[in-house]
Amino acid sequence: MTVSDERPGLADPGRELTPRNGTVPPDSRPVPLAPPAGADDLPRYLHALRRLADADDLAAAHSGCTLAIDVAGRFGSAAGLVMAYSQRSSVARRQGRLADAVRDAEAAAELLAVSGADPAGPAAALLMSRRIAVLLDLGQLELADGLLGPAGFGGELPDHPEFLLLRYVRGRLHTAVARPGEGLADLYRCGERLAVRRSDHPGVLPWRSAASVVLAGLGAGEAAERLAAEEVTLTRRHGLASALGRALRIQGQIRGGAAGLASAEEAIRVLQGTPRRFELATALVDHGALLNAARRRPQARRVLRDGLELAEECGSPMLADRARTLFAGRAWHWSGGNR
Numbered sequence: 001m002t003v004s005d006e007r008p009g010l011a012d013p014g015r016e017l018t019p020r021n022g023t024v025p026p027d028s029r030p031v032p033l034a035p036p037a038g039a040d041d042l043p044r045y046l047h048a049l050r051r052l053a054d055a056d057d058l059a060a061a062h063s064g065c066t067l068a069i070d071v072a073g074r075f076g077s078a079a080g081l082v083m084a085y086s087q088r089s090s091v092a093r094r095q096g097r098l099a100d101a102v103r104d105a106e107a108a109a110e111l112l113a114v115s116g117a118d119p120a121g122p123a124a125a126l127l128m129s130r131r132i133a134v135l136l137d138l139g140q141l142e143l144a145d146g147l148l149g150p151a152g153f154g155g156e157l158p159d160h161p162e163f164l165l166l167r168y169v170r171g172r173l174h175t176a177v178a179r180p181g182e183g184l185a186d187l188y189r190c191g192e193r194l195a196v197r198r199s200d201h202p203g204v205l206p207w208r209s210a211a212s213v214v215l216a217g218l219g220a221g222e223a224a225e226r227l228a229a230e231e232v233t234l235t236r237r238h239g240l241a242s243a244l245g246r247a248l249r250i251q252g253q254i255r256g257g258a259a260g261l262a263s264a265e266e267a268i269r270v271l272q273g274t275p276r277r278f279e280l281a282t283a284l285v286d287h288g289a290l291l292n293a294a295r296r297r298p299q300a301r302r303v304l305r306d307g308l309e310l311a312e313e314c315g316s317p318m319l320a321d322r323a324r325t326l327f328a329g330r331a332w333h334w335s336g337g338n339r
Helices: 039-054 057-072 078-095 098-115 122-138 141-151 161-176 182-198 206-216 223-239 241-255 257-271 275-294 299-312 316-325
Strands: none
Touching: 039 057, 039 078, 057 078, 078 098, 078 122, 078 275, 098 122, 122 141, 122 206, 122 316, 141 161, 141 316, 161 182, 161 206, 161 241, 182 206, 206 223, 206 241, 241 257, 241 275, 257 275, 275 316, 299 316
8 A cells, every 4th residue: 555646745645554474564663662560560561561662662562561461470460460451551652553552451441440550640651541542542532521521630630741741632622522722721731731841742742733633623723823833833842753743643633734634745755654554544544635635636545545554453443534524525624533
């Protein structure tokens, strides 16, 4: 499956968007870490795996999480199983394996309920953020929105790092279910807390691009473009290719027109070199929407066909439906999900 366009430079026409024969399965890559010595060593090991995942070494991180699940099971560590399943869910989501991500998140939630862990503590908050994130990718907004209140995460949150991630995801959820004021409040709060910690970078939390989507929806186009451009600049300077691709994708949607198409095309080129398959699928569909708006229907249909195929492989009915709608030439009014 390749990206096609009448103009050169959008993508290598021979480049595969997804791994084919000859590649190592995503959960069987070697892990460049000493294995956990036992249940007490799992926090150290999982922390190291999280750093691998944050560096986009997703195959090794997934393999390591599977090993951690095995170790936690052999030593009868319920807390270790919660952490390992939760983290593997996050890695699977980043790989675009959404069904696997849901299964692991549900397993972690069931184990959390019987583990004796604080149901409103940091581990629970981290798991909640991961559950909501994958539900946003799937477009299951009502289900995601229904998780917060019963878990006690609907009101004010502590400033612990794990709760900051939950605040970011909650801000995206508020946006997706048409609560833009609450969404902006959560996202700007993320920026404030990160600035206090001197760790305000999109590689930590891409709150700027998420907030730019809200601002654009409220008609504050200049402010939205400013935030989106700032995130692109920051990720170009110091950031992973996947973070840059995401920032460019959203900048393309905010800009629109010829400038938006340029950002969207670069986003696809960048994301093709990363393991973030669902992010690439979203970039393809977003690009197709911009091509539709520019009345470049033949190119739009080719790009949307690729986006639809990849969305279906990732298991996102929401993104697949959006691609089909755009492929048919109909408008799609989108306010949330993978933003």
